Amino acid sequence: MSIFNNITRNLEKVSDYLNLTDSEKELLLKHKTIHKARLIVNKKSYDAWRIIHNDSLGPGKGGIRFHPNVSEDEVRSLSFWMSLKNSLAGLPYGGAKGGVKINSKELSEKESEAVARAYIQSFHTDIGENKDIPAPDVYTNPKIMGWMLDEFEKITGRHEPGVITGKPIELGGCVLRGDATSKGGKIILDLFLENINKRAEDTSVIVQGFGNAGMNIAKMLHNGGYTVIGVSDSKGGIFNENGLDINKIIQTKKELSTVTQYADAKQVTNKDLLELKTDVLVLAALENQITKENANEIKAKNILELANGPITSEADDILNEKGIIVIPDILANSGGVIVSYCEWVQNKTGHIFSKDYMENILKEKLLHSFNGTYELYTKEKDFSMRNAAYVIALKRILNAERARDNL
Ligand code: NAD
Numbered sequence: 001m002s003i004f005n006n007i008t009r010n011l012e013k014v015s016d017y018l019n020l021t022d023s024e025k026e027l028l029l030k031h032k033t034i035h036k037a038r039l040i041v042n043k044k045s046y047d048a049w050r051i052i053h054n055d056s057l058g059p060g061k062g063g064i065r066f067h068p069n070v071s072e073d074e075v076r077s078l079s080f081w082m083s084l085k086n087s088l089a090g091l092p093y094g095g096a097k098g099g100v101k102i103n104s105k106e107l108s109e110k111e112s113e114a115v116a117r118a119y120i121q122s123f124h125t126d127i128g129e130n131k132d133i134p135a136p137d138v139y140t141n142p143k144i145m146g147w148m149l150d151e152f153e154k155i156t157g158r159h160e161p162g163v164i165t166g167k168p169i170e171l172g173g174c175v176l177r178g179d180a181t182s183k184g185g186k187i188i189l190d191l192f193l194e195n196i197n198k199r200a201e202d203t204s205v206i207v208q209g210f211g212n213a214g215m216n217i218a219k220m221l222h223n224g225g226y227t228v229i230g231v232s233d234s235k236g237g238i239f240n241e242n243g244l245d246i247n248k249i250i251q252t253k254k255e256l257s258t259v260t261q262y263a264d265a266k267q268v269t270n271k272d273l274l275e276l277k278t279d280v281l282v283l284a285a286l287e288n289q290i291t292k293e294n295a296n297e298i299k300a301k302n303i304l305e306l307a308n309g310p311i312t313s314e315a316d317d318i319l320n321e322k323g324i325i326v327i328p329d330i331l332a333n334s335g336g337v338i339v340s341y342c343e344w345v346q347n348k349t350g351h352i353f354s355k356d357y358m359e360n361i362l363k364e365k366l367l368h369s370f371n372g373t374y375e376l377y378t379k380e381k382d383f384s385m386r387n388a389a390y391v392i393a394l395k396r397i398l399n400a401e402r403a404r405d406n407l
Helices: 003-018 022-029 072-088 109-123 142-156 177-195 212-223 246-256 270-274 313-321 335-349 355-379 385-403
Strands: 033-041 044-054 064-067 095-101 204-208 227-233 236-239 266-268 280-283 302-305 325-327
Touching: 003 022, 003 072, 003 313, 003 385, 022 385, 033 072, 033 109, 044 072, 044 109, 064 072, 064 109, 064 142, 072 095, 072 335, 072 385, 095 109, 109 142, 177 212, 177 280, 177 302, 177 325, 177 335, 177 355, 204 212, 204 270, 212 227, 212 246, 212 280, 227 246, 227 270, 236 270, 266 270, 313 325, 325 385, 335 355, 355 385
Parallel strands: 064 095, 204 227, 204 280, 280 302, 302 325
Antiparallel strands: 033 044, 044 095, 227 236, 236 266
C-alpha cells in the first residue's frame, strides 16, 4: 500500500470533525512543488527529490534522507507530516522533505560528499533560508549538511547558513541539535506518564531502531530511571526482561556496528521484538513497521512514534480497538525541528542563544502542543491522540490558507 494512502485515510478520520469541504481536502492533499532529479556521481545515477507539501505558514522545512527505498511516495508523505508537525509545534514553517535513493552503507566518505554536493547542484534554486530549509534525516548527518551548505554557498556566492539546519557547530550549527529529537521524545513521554499517573521507575521500554533517534532516547530513558528491556537495529534485536545496560550496548554498536553482538541479552528477530510485552514501545526506525498484518500481535500498552509514519492507518484502528495508546509522530518527534528553528533564528539574526534559553523554548513548545493534544484527546469520545494532533495542526494550516485568501 502506498504510504500516502495512509495519509488520505487518516485525513478522512478527522474530516467530519473539521467539516472539511472538498476544496479544503484537495488543497491539503496536494503538494506545492515536486522537484525530481537524477544525480550522476562516478558514472552511477541516483534518483533524488525535494518536495514542498504546503508553505502557507512559512518556508518549507524538513530533512533529507539517503536510503535505498526512498521513493516519490515516501518523500511526499514525509513532507505532509512535516507540514503537520511544524504547524502543531507552532513554528513559522511549512512542510518539506528530500531524499536520495541510495545505499549509503556502500559509499565511501568521498562518495557521500560527492552525492551531497550533487544534490545541491540539482536543487539549489529550490531551497533557501526563506524558501525551503533542509536538515538531516535517516542516514544523513551534520557532516553531510556541512558539505551541502558549502556547495550552496559556493554556487550562490554568499553566506546563508540559515538555508540548512543540523550543520556542524563551526558552520552555524546548534549545540542542542544532535539529540534534540530524542530529548523531545522523552519530554513528551514523561508528560504522558504524568497524566496516566505512572512513574518512570515502574515503566519498561522497548526501542526499535538504534540510530540517532533510537540510540539517544534509549540512553536518556535508561539514565532517567526507565527500564529498557529491548532494543534493535536493522540486523536484529536483543532482549533482557531485567533491563539492558544501554551505555554498554552503545559501545558494542560503535565497535561492531550492531547491537545484536551484545552478550548479556537474548537475541530476537526484528519481528518478535515488536511483539514483546512492554509498557512502552518506542518506534525509531522507519515507516510502516506496524501494519494490519502484525497489529493484532502487539502487546505493548503504549507506543511512542519517534519515527515518521511507523504505523499504518489500518493498524492504527486495530491498536485503538485493543486499547493501546499511540503518541503520534507529529507530536513525539517534533523536538528536532523545534531546535532546528532555534538554529535558523540564530543564523538569520546573528544572535547566539544560550543552551538554557533553547532548552526552555524546546520545553515550552512541547508542553504547549502536548497539553493541547491531550486535552482534545480526552475530551472527544472515540478520538485517538493522532486525531487530536491532526485536528490542531490542520486547523492552523487552513487558517493560514484562509488568511491568504486561498480558500
Ligand atoms: P538513523 O539512520 O540514524 O537510524 C535508523 C536506525 O533504524 C538504524 O539503527 C537502523 O539500523 C535501524 N533500522 C532500520 N530498519 C530497521 C528495522 N526493520 N528494525 C529495527 N531497526 C531498523 O535515522 P534516525 O535519524 O534515527 O531516524 C529514525 C526515524 O526517526 C526516521 O523515521 C526519521 O524520519 C525519524 N526522525 C528523526 C529525526 C532526527 O532528528 N534524527 C527527527 C524526526 C524524525
